[in-house]
Amino acid sequence: MKYIKQVLGGDLRQYTMVLALGLLIIIFNIISGGRMLTSSNFQNLLSGNAYVLILALGMLMVIVIGQIDLSVGSVAGFAGMVMALVAKNYSIPWWAAVLVALAIGVLAGAWHGFFLSQLGIPGFITTLGGMMIFRGGVIWISRSISVPAPQELKWFGSGYLPEWGPSFTGMNNSTLLLGIIGIACYIFAQIKKHKHSGDATGVKDPVWALVVRIVLMSAIIGYFTWLFGSGRVGTSFPVPGLILLVLTIIYHIITQRTKFGRHVYAVGGNKAAAALSGVNVKRTYFLTMMNMSFLSAVAGILFVGRATAAGPADGTSWEMDAIASVFIGGAAVSGGVGTILATIVGGLVMAVLNNGLMLMGVGADRTQVIKGFVLLAAVAFDVYNKKSGKSSIIGRLFANK
Amino acid sequence: MENNSFILQMKGITKEFPGVKALDDVNLSVKTGTIHAICGENGAGKSTLMKVLSGVYPYGTYDGEIIFGGQEMKFRNIKESEHAGIAIIHQELTMIPELSITENIFMGNEIIKHGMVDWAEEKRRTYEILKKVGLSINPDILIKHLGVGQQQLVEIAKALSKNVKLLILDEPTSALNEADSENLLDLMLDLKNKGITCIMISHKLNEIAAVSDAVTVIRDGHTVESYDVEAGKVDEDKIIKAMVGRSIENRYPEHKSNPGEVIFEVDDWCVEDPDVEGRMVCKNASFNVRAGEIVGFAGLMGAGRTELMRSIFGRNYGIYHKGTIKIKGREVKLTSVESAIKNGIAYVPEDRKNLGLNLLDSIRKTVVAANLDKITKKGLLDLNDEKKAAEEYRTSLKIKTSSVDRGVTTLSGGNQQKVVLSKWMFTEPDILILDEPTRGIDVGAKYEIYKLIHQLADEGKAVILVSSELPELLGMADRIYTIFEGTITGEIGSSEASQEGLMKRMTITSN
Incomplete structure (x- = not known):
């Protein structure tokens, strides 16, 4: 057990959900007779859930500062609808319409952020208001009718990466390139980390652990590269998936490696102490809320692209899926705790559940019930562990006894 | 000696946390109707011992036995120890600021008449209990409007309302001014005369000298010394020597x-x-x-x-x-x-837990928190620089921890304060x-902080x-x-x- 611990690195708690996700995929794959782990299913799964996961990225930061945003679905719907309307009525190019939608997101976020940071109205109330305002707004400006979206957006919502290069690889070469870049980045990061591992303490991590870690992760990335790349000709790792990947990396870096990210955690952990350490609490609140609505607009655009039209009910109850992803990912309701990567895992657990149950022919009604229980179980498990001061079951297995 | 002259005997208490032995074969005997002082450095194990006693760490998670009032006790939680007549007044006060004195005192023990709370009776009794602790104020006043000293008295009153036999005060005067402290010590003597036994955890040797009948010194999880004292004849230097394992000639370092x-x-x-x-x-x-x-x-x-x-x-x-x-x-x-x-300018706040620290953070993140610019390179934080800075302060300030990646809550009060000081030294203030x-910090750590203050002054700050x-x-x-x-x-x-x-x-x- 000690060896496994050395491979994975210190904190085993975070692997609980990853393990759960892996088990879910394997179990569903067996039950559904191999229909889970197919190229087309995973391509669909990713492009069909990318927008919720993008929302979850912003929601994680909102929840870490100790707030909540209920307006994201409505803002996404509103931004998407405005984009479709201006493109249709004013015959401006599609990219200009996209910029308008993003601007709407930023403005909506500034509106929420203003009430929260300047007037001190809790995010729950501020965004409950926003939820009603923007939902009403969508229905109002669309007169309850769907509006077709510019064709170019389809590529963003459900498109695939281009085919090029030699065919002997037997798969989409864009996907292959992506996989190779992924593995290379991982190896580079691990080696760099290993180099510095002994800087302060003088004890370096063992080299074999590094090698095992790299081999393991390369195998996983390699497998999914093959899975996404070896589908029907013309398909690849989906474009919305790529957008999600890029955003995830950006937000991971923002939260873990920038001053602003530290401030987000500081404000959520102890507002008064943060203020006394020179953190501008109001600005942190404002920017976090603004960022959330910006990402809502991004999600709205992707969804409209995928659906090829903006509808008056777009985005309904998306906030709930985003919030659930964050909490399944282990964020604390009281703020200060949670990470981007764990949130993505939490969101994928929800997505795989949805997808797997659908493959098994379970109806939307019962799927909803099951998702509810999973959310409760995940959070209860977390709270129980924190309360009793124990690590997770996995952590206990690995404990040095 | 007859066992029943002791209200409490803790024998061979051993408590282990993963990787640390917090208590190792600690013995504590408290005579009925006395004031018993416990002292020891930060992290010596005083608070852990009290948590074992009060059932915060339930029976089975420690070794050794607790005999209270002649019977062996196996507390599974705080409720059970409270029921037996043991009450702890913590360093941090635990009342609800938005509620009145009466509501706080009867919290969880409301007097019910015809299915409703009997406010008149509760108020009458509160008034009486408050008189016992020397407070003559309106029981309707909200807790948040009371000073810290008065709040502490209300906490004690609350314990008294539950027929407490053994009252444990964890650094009762650390947040009080001189007048309130004296008042509290007088109250302890008064309670002693009424037959209530008190255990006082304190760093303030003059207070121990003023009121205690017996002293137990704990160091590094062991009982070092335990002896009875005649009132007013505590040898402060002897206690200090036992606490730190060395003699401190002067409590304040020499400085020119x-x-x-x-x-x-x-x-x-x-x-x-x-x-x-x-x-x-x-x-x-x-x-x-x-x-x-x-x-x-x-x-x-x-x-x-x-x-x-x-x-x-x-x-x-x-x-x-x-x-x-x-x-x-x-x-x-x-x-x-x-x-x-x-x-x-740097400001180290008086309230370490609420204003000085983000208790969710690790030591390394705390150290750099007030000057992130210093470790920012091209817009990104350099985590290796962060670790180096944390390790530097860990060495130079002798912060006791197994790793700077650990949470600040795992540290004792004195070490937490050193982390807060590191955080501000990292901003390179003038x-x-x-x-x-030095609030809530033991003599040994205080001395180190005094030396650090001198050093900062010598650097021209x-x-x-x-x-x-x-x-x-x-x-x-x-x-x-x-x-x-x-x-x-x-x-x-x-x-x-x-x-x-x-x-x-x-x-x-x-x-």
Whole structure:
């Protein structure tokens, strides 16, 4: 057990959900007779859930500062609808319409952020208001009718990466390139980390652990590269998936490696102490809320692209899926705790559940019930562990006894 | 000796946490109707021992036996120990600020008549209990409107209302001013006369000397010494020696100060209370500090010391009316904490847990939290620099921890304070404001912090030391300002100052 611990690195708690996700995929794959782990299913799964996961990225930061945003679905719907309307009525190019939608997101976020940071109205109330305002707004400006979206957006919502290069690889070469870049980045990061591992303490991590870690992760990335790349000709790792990947990396870096990210955690952990350490609490609140609505607009655009039209009910109850992803990912309701990567895992657990149950022919009604229980179980498990001061079951297995 | 003369015997208590033995074969015997003092350094295991006793760590998670009132006890939780008659008054008060005294005292034990709370009866009883602890105030007053000292008395009253036999006070006077402390000690003697046994955990040796009948010293999880004392005959040096395992000749390190130019001046500073309109918490305060000088601020709780310092520190508190700040002769406008830090001011707050630390953070993240720019390269934080900085302070300040990746909550109070000090030293300040830097810290760690303060002064920093402990100010400061109700009432060189002289200025306005 000690060896496994050395491979994975210190904190085993975070692997609980990853393990759960892996088990879910394997179990569903067996039950559904191999229909889970197919190229087309995973391509669909990713492009069909990318927008919720993008929302979850912003929601994680909102929840870490100790707030909540209920307006994201409505803002996404509103931004998407405005984009479709201006493109249709004013015959401006599609990219200009996209910029308008993003601007709407930023403005909506500034509106929420203003009430929260300047007037001190809790995010729950501020965004409950926003939820009603923007939902009403969508229905109002669309007169309850769907509006077709510019064709170019389809590529963003459900498109695939281009085919090029030699065919002997037997798969989409864009996907292959992506996989190779992924593995290379991982190896580079691990080696760099290993180099510095002994800087302060003088004890370096063992080299074999590094090698095992790299081999393991390369195998996983390699497998999914093959899975996404070896589908029907013309398909690849989906474009919305790529957008999600890029955003995830950006937000991971923002939260873990920038001053602003530290401030987000500081404000959520102890507002008064943060203020006394020179953190501008109001600005942190404002920017976090603004960022959330910006990402809502991004999600709205992707969804409209995928659906090829903006509808008056777009985005309904998306906030709930985003919030659930964050909490399944282990964020604390009281703020200060949670990470981007764990949130993505939490969101994928929800997505795989949805997808797997659908493959098994379970109806939307019962799927909803099951998702509810999973959310409760995940959070209860977390709270129980924190309360009793124990690590997770996995952590206990690995404990040095 | 007959066993039944002891109300409590803890025998061979051993408690292990992963990787650390917090208590190792600790024995504690407390005689009925006495005041028993427990002392020991930070992290010596005092609090752990009390948690074992009160059932926070349930039976089975420790080894050894607890005999209370002649019977072996196997507490599974706090409720069971409370039921047996053991009550703990914690360092941090645990009442609900928005509720009244009555509601807090009867919280969980409400008197029910016809299915409803009998307010009249509750109030009547509260009034009686409050009288027992020497408080004659209206039981309808909300807790948040009481001072810390009064809140503590209400906590004790609450314990008394539950027919407590053994009252444990964890550093009861650490947050109190001198008058309230004396009041509390008198109350303890009074309770003793009424047959209630008290265990007092304290760092304040003069208090132990004043009231205790027996002393147990714990060091590194072991019982080092335990003996009875005759009232008023505690040998303080003997206790100190037992606590730290070495003798401290002088509680304040030797220091030769070498003040330079005046680098920090505050002039005519006026600040209004943000909660009470028209009430000024700082009235025309003016003072200055030289480079390399340690300037003390003496004042009773609520005199406005903290308010003054926090309003200077980027207007973190109160509504600014007027006043100027000059740093190295140049007037600066500090309208945010960020600007105060940039101008070389650091403020270590008195309330470590609520204002000084983010308890969710690790040591390394805390150390760099107030100066992230210093480890930022091309917009990204350099985590290796962060770790290096944390390790540096861990070594130089002797922070006791197995790794800087551990959470700050895993540290003892003294080590937490060292982390807070590291955080501010990392901002490379010219002016350091230390608000009660040694509160709730044991003698050994205090000594280390005093040495650190001297070192900072020797590096040419201006140090402002706010303290409730007059001996500390007299032992450390080069010059002392006294403050009373928001007004600076005196300025006196510490060589001419005396405790009586200072106290006089802290209680009466000089004009």
